[in-house]
Amino acid sequence: MGQMSIEQRLRKPIPQAMQDALVERFGQRFSMAHAVREHHGRDESPFPNMLPDAVVFAQSTDDVVFVVKACAEHGIALIPYGAGSSLEGHLLAIEGGISLDVSAMNQIVSLNAEDLTVTVQPGITRKQLNEQLRDTGLFFPIDPGADASIGGMAATRASGTNAVRYGTMRENVLGLEVVSAQGKVLRTARRARKSSAGYDLTRIFVGSEGTLGIITEVTVRLYPQPEAVSAAVCHFPSMKNAVAAVIQTIQMGVPVARVELMDSAAVRASNAYSKLSLRETPLLLFEFHGSPAGVKEQAETVQEIARDHGGMDFEWANLPEERNRLWTARHNAYFAGLQLRPGCHASTTDVCVPISRLAQCIDQATDLLAKASFPSTIVGHVGDGNFHVLMLLDPNDASEWQESEALNHALVEMALSVDGTCTGEHGIGLHKMAFMHEEHGEAALELMWALKRAYDPANILNPGKVLPPLGNTPNFG
Numbered sequence: 001m002g003q004m005s006i007e008q009r010l011r012k013p014i015p016q017a018m019q020d021a022l023v024e025r026f027g028q029r030f031s032m033a034h035a036v037r038e039h040h041g042r043d044e045s046p047f048p049n050m051l052p053d054a055v056v057f058a059q060s061t062d063d064v065v066f067v068v069k070a071c072a073e074h075g076i077a078l079i080p081y082g083a084g085s086s087l088e089g090h091l092l093a094i095e096g097g098i099s100l101d102v103s104a105m106n107q108i109v110s111l112n113a114e115d116l117t118v119t120v121q122p123g124i125t126r127k128q129l130n131e132q133l134r135d136t137g138l139f140f141p142i143d144p145g146a147d148a149s150i151g152g153m154a155a156t157r158a159s160g161t162n163a164v165r166y167g168t169m170r171e172n173v174l175g176l177e178v179v180s181a182q183g184k185v186l187r188t189a190r191r192a193r194k195s196s197a198g199y200d201l202t203r204i205f206v207g208s209e210g211t212l213g214i215i216t217e218v219t220v221r222l223y224p225q226p227e228a229v230s231a232a233v234c235h236f237p238s239m240k241n242a243v244a245a246v247i248q249t250i251q252m253g254v255p256v257a258r259v260e261l262m263d264s265a266a267v268r269a270s271n272a273y274s275k276l277s278l279r280e281t282p283l284l285l286f287e288f289h290g291s292p293a294g295v296k297e298q299a300e301t302v303q304e305i306a307r308d309h310g311g312m313d314f315e316w317a318n319l320p321e322e323r324n325r326l327w328t329a330r331h332n333a334y335f336a337g338l339q340l341r342p343g344c345h346a347s348t349t350d351v352c353v354p355i356s357r358l359a360q361c362i363d364q365a366t367d368l369l370a371k372a373s374f375p376s377t378i379v380g381h382v383g384d385g386n387f388h389v390l391m392l393l394d395p396n397d398a399s400e401w402q403e404s405e406a407l408n409h410a411l412v413e414m415a416l417s418v419d420g421t422c423t424g425e426h427g428i429g430l431h432k433m434a435f436m437h438e439e440h441g442e443a444a445l446e447l448m449w450a451l452k453r454a455y456d457p458a459n460i461l462n463p464g465k466v467l468p469p470l471g472n473t474p475n476f477g
Helices: 016-029 034-039 061-074 126-136 150-155 201-205 239-251 264-274 292-308 320-331 333-338 355-370 398-417 433-455
Strands: 054-057 078-081 098-101 108-112 117-120 173-179 185-187 214-221 228-235 258-262 283-290 312-317 345-352 376-381 386-393
Touching: 016 054, 016 061, 034 054, 061 078, 061 098, 061 173, 061 214, 078 214, 108 126, 117 126, 126 150, 150 214, 173 201, 228 292, 228 320, 239 258, 239 283, 239 292, 239 355, 258 264, 264 320, 264 333, 264 376, 283 292, 283 320, 292 312, 312 320, 320 333, 333 345, 333 376, 333 386, 345 398, 355 376, 355 386, 355 398, 386 398, 398 433
Parallel strands: 054 098, 078 098
Antiparallel strands: 108 117, 117 214, 173 185, 173 214, 228 283, 228 312, 258 283, 258 376, 345 386, 376 386
16 A cells, blocks of 8 residues: 555553443443444544544543543543544554544533633534524634534644634633543633633643543634625636735735635636536635625725736625535535545645745745646635645555655745744644654753643553654653
8 A cells, every 4th residue: 555654553452341341331332343443543644544442432521531530540542533534643543542432522511692602512513513503693713624523623723714814723712621631620711701810721722632631621702693794706817816816915904704725726626526617727715704884895905906916707606505605615625626536545734824925835835736746736724824735646656655745745844944834724643743843843842742741641642643752752651
């Protein structure tokens, strides 16, 4: 197989006494069946499947506490699992152990509409949450594309199409309930909009990818549903023109809600997959939120900017069904891209750069990908400098995997050279650990390792993820 390989560490088998205790507690919600383990041991990363030894389906915080204490007692690895939509190997059981599925923990715990906050269990997905909020006049705006779980989105510090206006999970998570590696339940913050009381534990757990604690509740900000919404598609003669229009729009302070970039290959794939008839050139997909007058003013300003940069065929989608069709096509760009090369396996990467360097970086990325031996697409949440590359590879050709990894490395080096980051929203998982040294430096990584050892001294929580080894990092356990 040409697929990337990684050394799967020595597994510590689950002791029979622990199995018996889990069966007694969970019954059929504890499974060692191969099909169940296989489902929980794969994701959309370029790594082969790595199965856990067992899966537990939690329904409450007490369930999570029980599993964590059992794993701590016997030194068994524990990997939290939400919707299974990760792209960088976050969920793979490189040491076996237990996959803790929290998808059934999908309820709203409390809604405080007057305060514009809601507290939810971690397994509720963003679509489920917004469906339940529909009659309140409020919505949760973070939209990474996949119907990810809110707990998973907090754990990976997710972003998405609305980030240019509403921010990311970092700005929108107010507090968490977390089960520590010792099985203790803690709350990181109260519901107040701000606090100066002590260390900001919320921000430590947001983005920790299940390596420091298991999230069991999330309190997030809500926003009023906008009075008026309008979307528009604008085609450009080149990626450079499209990105220049975005940069000017952001620098002028136009409060667009979303601005998405698709290259011509991504548009071609979306036309075929989603039955659209868009011109197959680079395009920007805009959305504007606000009052009717405000939306009209924003749209007119952006349309003028786009024309100055060669924008053409400015097409409006004002009806909800028209907008939904366009955004569904954008969200399905990953699956559409796969159809450009049937039978392929995808390797994805994302980087984020300062907006002033976005044109330069996308231009360089386009040139690099044009020389590749396999097809690819570029899409991006370019309003905040974040773009994604989808590389479509022959799963049986090792040379293509090696070439894709060299391209991934080149793209990250390019981003870091302009003071960007190796990932804007995918997270680190397994796939991007090698870039942590260059991005953060040894001193910062030593502090991160100190946090890991303090929070999880037995190294049972999602071991082998996020943090690369350091020369002076002591062995766990």
